[in-house]
Amino acid sequence: MTVTLADVAARARVSPATVSRVLNGNYPVAASTRERVLRAVDDLDYVLNGPASSLAAATSDLVGILVNDIADPFFGIMAGAAQTEIGGPGDGSGRAGGEKLAVVCNTGGSPERELTYLTLLQRQRAAAVVLTGGAVEDPAHQAAVSAKLAKLADAGTRVVLCGRPPLPDGEAVVAALAFDNRGGGRRLTEHLLSLGHRRIGYVAGPLERTTTRHRLEGHREAMRAAGLVGDEERLTVHGPYDRRSGYDATLELLRREPEVTAVVAANDTVALGASAAVRDRGLRIPEDISVAGFDDLPFSVDAVPALTTVRLPLFEAGARAGRLAMGKETPPPGGIATIAAELMVRGSTAPPRV
Amino acid sequence: MTVTLADVAARARVSPATVSRVLNGNYPVAASTRERVLRAVDDLDYVLNGPASSLAAATSDLVGILVNDIADPFFGIMAGAAQTEIGGPGDGSGRAGGEKLAVVCNTGGSPERELTYLTLLQRQRAAAVVLTGGAVEDPAHQAAVSAKLAKLADAGTRVVLCGRPPLPDGEAVVAALAFDNRGGGRRLTEHLLSLGHRRIGYVAGPLERTTTRHRLEGHREAMRAAGLVGDEERLTVHGPYDRRSGYDATLELLRREPEVTAVVAANDTVALGASAAVRDRGLRIPEDISVAGFDDLPFSVDAVPALTTVRLPLFEAGARAGRLAMGKETPPPGGIATIAAELMVRGSTAPPRV
DNA sequence: TCCCGGATAGAAAGCGCTTGCTACGGCTGT
DNA sequence: ACAGCCGTAGCAAGCGCTTTCTATCCGGGA
Numbered sequence: 024m025t026v027t028l029a030d031v032a033a034r035a036r037v038s039p040a041t042v043s044r045v046l047n048g049n050y051p052v053a054a055s056t057r058e059r060v061l062r063a064v065d066d067l068d069y070v071l072n073g074p075a076s077s078l079a080a081a082t083s084d085l086v087g088i089l090v091n092d093i094a095d096p097f098f099g100i101m102a103g104a105a106q107t108e109i110g111g112p113g114d115g116s117g118r119a120g121g122e123k124l125a126v127v128c129n130t131g132g133s134p135e136r137e138l139t140y141l142t143l144l145q146r147q148r149a150a151a152v153v154l155t156g157g158a159v160e161d162p163a164h165q166a167a168v169s170a171k172l173a174k175l176a177d178a179g180t181r182v183v184l185c186g187r188p189p190l191p192d193g194e195a196v197v198a199a200l201a202f203d204n205r206g207g208g209r210r211l212t213e214h215l216l217s218l219g220h221r222r223i224g225y226v227a228g229p230l231e232r233t234t235t236r237h238r239l240e241g242h243r244e245a246m247r248a249a250g251l252v253g254d255e256e257r258l259t260v261h262g263p264y265d266r267r268s269g270y271d272a273t274l275e276l277l278r279r280e281p282e283v284t285a286v287v288a289a290n291d292t293v294a295l296g297a298s299a300a301v302r303d304r305g306l307r308i309p310e311d312i313s314v315a316g317f318d319d320l321p322f323s324v325d326a327v328p329a330l331t332t333v334r335l336p337l338f339e340a341g342a343r344a345g346r347l348a349m350g351k352e353t354p355p356p357g358g359i360a361t362i363a364a365e366l367m368v369r370g371s372t373a374p375p376r377v
Numbered sequence: 378m379t380v381t382l383a384d385v386a387a388r389a390r391v392s393p394a395t396v397s398r399v400l401n402g403n404y405p406v407a408a409s410t411r412e413r414v415l416r417a418v419d420d421l422d423y424v425l426n427g428p429a430s431s432l433a434a435a436t437s438d439l440v441g442i443l444v445n446d447i448a449d450p451f452f453g454i455m456a457g458a459a460q461t462e463i464g465g466p467g468d469g470s471g472r473a474g475g476e477k478l479a480v481v482c483n484t485g486g487s488p489e490r491e492l493t494y495l496t497l498l499q500r501q502r503a504a505a506v507v508l509t510g511g512a513v514e515d516p517a518h519q520a521a522v523s524a525k526l527a528k529l530a531d532a533g534t535r536v537v538l539c540g541r542p543p544l545p546d547g548e549a550v551v552a553a554l555a556f557d558n559r560g561g562g563r564r565l566t567e568h569l570l571s572l573g574h575r576r577i578g579y580v581a582g583p584l585e586r587t588t589t590r591h592r593l594e595g596h597r598e599a600m601r602a603a604g605l606v607g608d609e610e611r612l613t614v615h616g617p618y619d620r621r622s623g624y625d626a627t628l629e630l631l632r633r634e635p636e637v638t639a640v641v642a643a644n645d646t647v648a649l650g651a652s653a654a655v656r657d658r659g660l661r662i663p664e665d666i667s668v669a670g671f672d673d674l675p676f677s678v679d680a681v682p683a684l685t686t687v688r689l690p691l692f693e694a695g696a697r698a699g700r701l702a703m704g705k706e707t708p709p710p711g712g713i714a715t716i717a718a719e720l721m722v723r724g725s726t727a728p729p730r731v
Numbered sequence: 732t733c734c735c736g737g738a739t740a741g742a743a744a745g746c747g748c749t750t751g752c753t754a755c756g757g758c759t760g761t
Numbered sequence: 762a763c764a765g766c767c768g769t770a771g772c773a774a775g776c777g778c779t780t781t782c783t784a785t786c787c788g789g790g791a
Contacts, residue, residue, distance in 0.1 A: 025532060027747060038771045043749060050750090053769065068528070073500035074437060075747035077428035078776050084497075093457045093481065099448035106447070106483045124497045126480030127447065129460045143438075143478045146427035174422070178379060266675055295679045302681075321620055325649045327656075327681035381777060392741045397779060404780090407739065429777035432746050 026069045035063035046071065077148060082179070084123045086348060087144040089137060091156040093129040095264070095292065096320050101155050101185060101341030102127045108345030109151075123150060123349070132229075134164040141171045144180070151181035151348035155341070157234030158187055165191065172196060185344035186335075188233050189359050198347045198354040200340050200362055204234055204317075207333035207364030208241025211315055212287060214331070214366055216249050218374045220285040220313065223251075224276040225259045226269055226297055228289040235261070238289055238317060254280075264289060269296025277304055284312060284375035291316035291323045291332055298326065298371070309373035319367055328370030335364055380423045389417035400425065431502060436533075438477045440702060441498040443491060445510040447483040449618070449646065450674050455509050455539060455695030456481045462699030463505075477504060477703070486583075488518040495525045498534070505535035505702035509695070511588030512541055519545065526550060539698035540689075542587050543713050552701045552708040554694050554716055558588055558671075561687035561718030562595025565669055566641060568685070568720055570603050572728045574639040574667065577605075578630040579613045580623055580651055582643035589615070592643055592671060608634075618643060623650025631658055638666060638729035645670035645677045645686055652680065652725070663727035673721055682724030689718055 032039040037056060044050040045060040052060075063069075077083040086109050090098035109125040128144075130136040137159075144152055152175060158165065169190050172182050182196040189199035215223055225242055228235035243255060260275050262268030269288055273296065276283060286301065288294035294316030301312050308314050308328060316323060319334035340362050346352035386393040391410060398404040399414040406414075417423075431437040440463050444452035463479040482498075484491040491508075498506055506529060512519065523544050526536050536550040543553035569577055579596055582589035597609060614629050616622030623642055627650065630637060640655065642648035648670030655666050662668050662682060670677060673688035694716055700706035 029747080039748075040750075040772080041770060044770090047749080051768065056769080070496060070499050070528075072432070072502070072747050073497075074428040074431035074502060075776090076500075076749075078426070078432050078746090078778085079748040079750085081749090081776070083428060085501075087480075092453075093447070093460070094450050094453035096448050096450060096453070099446075099450070099453050103447045103483055103485075107485070124482075124494075124501070126441075126482060128478075128480060129457055131457075131461070140478075142424060143427075145424050146430075147439075147478070148426070148428060174424075266679065292676075295676060299679050322646075322649060322676050325620065325653050326679075383777080393778075394742080394780080395740060398740090401779080405738065410739080426777050429746090430779075432748085432776090433778040433780080435746070435779090 025072075026067045027072070028069075031060065031063045031067055031069050034067060035060045081148070083148045083150055085144065085147045085149045086123045086125045086151045086153070087140065087149050088125060088127040088153045089130055089140055089155060090127055091130055091132040092264070093127065096322075097290065097292075097318055097337065098155055100320075100337040101344070104338045104341030105153055105155075105185070105345035105348070108342045108351070109349055125345075132159075134159050134161065134168075138164075138167055138171060141168070141175065145171070145175055145178065148178065149175070149180050151183065153183045153185055153344050153348050154187055155185045155344070156187060157232040157237075160231045160233060160236070181348050181350065183344045183348045185340055186234075186337075186362075188237075196358060197350075198344075198358045198360065200344055200347075200360050202234075202335050202340070202362050203364045204237035205241040205244070207317065207335070207366070208238040209245045210241075210364075210366045211317070211331075211333050212242045212245035213248075214368060215285050215287065215313060215315065215372060216245060218285075218313070218372060220375050221249075221251060222254075222280060222283045222285075223258065224273070224280065224283040224286045226272040226276065226286060226288045226293055227259055227261045228264050228293070230261050235289060242287060258283070262293075264293060266292050266296040266299075269293030270300045271296075273297040273300035274304070277301075285315070285372065286312060287315045289317060291318045291320045291330060294323075294330055294332070294371075295326065298330075309371050311376065313372035313375070315372055324369070326371065331369045331372040332367050333364045334367045336362060379426075380421045381426070382423075385414065385417045385421055385423050388421060389414045435502070437502045437504055439498070439501050439503045440477045440479045440505045440507070441494065441503050442479060442481040442507045443484055443494055443509060444481055445484055445486045446618070447481065450676075451644065451646075451672055451691065452509055454674075454691040455698070458692045458695030459507055459509075459539070459699035459702070462696045462705070463703055479699075486513075488513050488515065488522075492518075492521055492525060495522070495529065499525070499529055499532065502532065503529070503534050505537065507537045507539055507698050507702050508541055509539045509698070510541060511586040511591075514585045514587060514590070535702050535704065537698045537702045539694055540588075540691075540716075542591075550712060552698075552712045552714065554698055554701075554714050556588075556689050556694070556716050557718045558591035559595040559598070561671065561689070561720070562592040563599045564595075564718075564720045565671070565685075565687050566596045566599035567602075568722060569639050569641065569667060569669065569726060570599060572667070572726060574729050575603075575605060576608075576634060576637045576639075577612065578627070578634065578637040578640045580626040580630065580640060580642045580647055581613055581615045582618050582647070584615050589643060596641060612637070616647075618647060620646050620650035620653075623647035624654045625650075627651040627654035628658070631655075639669070639726065640666060641669045643671060645672045645674045645684060648677075648684055648686070648725075649680065652684075663725050665730065667726035667729070669726055678723070680725065685723045685726040686721050687718045688721045690716060 106125040184199040260272035316332040323330040538553040614626035670686040677684040
């Protein structure tokens, strides 16, 4: 059989209550007693029964981090940073206490899975939940998520949004850290415009996501401000946030409008695919066509030529979200913070041929 | 207060036992009764209390997936695949049943964190644990991990290793899926040798990891077979599995031996850094120097020139590990399977200048 | 008509831990 | 010398669910 608290208590010749208190360190216990208990724990190789403990204490040390695609470094970086802050193991804190089990859950971008994970975390009475990445804009789903989050919140779970716009109906959450996707998108296109580009293709992400929409809106804002209107639909192709989609969409774009001098991709991964397509068509980057991405993932600087993109402080944002989830940092005023995006001009963009 | 089983029972005018049975679907309940219960559950928005349920049933639906670096697609891909198989939400199974909470835990490559996560999962009485990635070769740590896994195993947790060599002392695990890192490493170097390279630099991973050692051994095997011995130490530089390390190590390599005609990197990410270094030194790939990687991550085919590398079926392996963890697939004979690595020759390698 | 077995439902005993409250010395203050 | 405290430890009552065992209701065979 597995060892229980009672076994430890017996061996240390104290009551179970005392063992519990030693383990939790939240009640005065004489040093000598503590010593004895700790030795017994060691001798017996005792491991606390998590479920029992959570049940009795009505709390749990689970913290969930939801991501859309765990194979995408965009999410990996945020999740890793958050997990580090949440501490899980080895958070430096001497011993017990902040020891949380930070786990990441991969929704694969599916609204249903997102909801199911939230329910599962609710079941487990998670201490906190961090949702990363853009939300799906289906009203029904948004309502469902909001409701779920509200329920989680008033069951005591701390909810933090990271890289995700605030909930429409406000404050069911501890904090929302939103990236300035629109501003970044605008500045990126302004950069292209200032180089002299006029026919700019846009490879957008999946239609119904906030991230997609905001980046695209920023782009169009800039185009409109430059007086370039009318071609929006023709020069935009939607697709998933992956390399393949960037490749295909760019080919399509080039077919629709052979005169494009620049392609803006919804993110760096897509930009990689776009670059491949451009090259496969026998065109040079940036001499014939400029290519730009978004996110500034680590590999972007190593692309050839280095990718012009918009840097999002993913690590910092993830870490901050982690801290907020742990209550180690005070939320921004109003619970909402917008995180700036920084334009990174590199070799993949240049003035168009004359 | 939160809704409990008893509340649902009251509303459905049945006993708590019946509600439990409806929810678990493991006991005959009259259709009409079931209906009534389900409606009550819905009306009250009832969510099962996970800890209580786990405590009473002495089981849990948590499945842990340990990874070394969540921001690295190498792990992301495996973890994602495993998570999909484990089902977590939306595994297609009509309703309850296989509904497991698959979570990934990021050890950051630290042995202590690995151990702590295992303990935490043990606390939670995890249904299964999947360990991915190479192990650290410190004997003390290996012993500790083995002991932990043994304990987990006989507490009923299914343990699966994925991309990790079998435990030295044998069968504490359901199955071990090991990549043929040695064979892959050997074939990669043989390819270079067959192109005519003789002075080949090797940018290795961190010293004490099995993955690092096996790949390096494969490389040296090939070199030795070609009669190239003596320069091993001078032509090998160790460092972490990241881009930066590849960059620095390659610079160092070029300093030590300006005559190298090829650089083999421990993995694709490192190869990216290596390529950057080569270019920054004003050398062309592959005309002046060939560069090769390992893993065949998605971005490798988009590198310029496309990266010659060794393909590891990460997705398939992860999925299989997930299935094994769920008991959906029978383990390979002896519990050990070696997964083949396939050489992918692309543009980054070519014969050396004459 | 009576009895028995199958199909359902309920009662109740925990699962292993936490925690409010009580108990018990030995000190201090008067 | 006695009352009152502080510092510790134990008692015991749950936390919300699962599951064994028992009770009940029905229909059918004898």
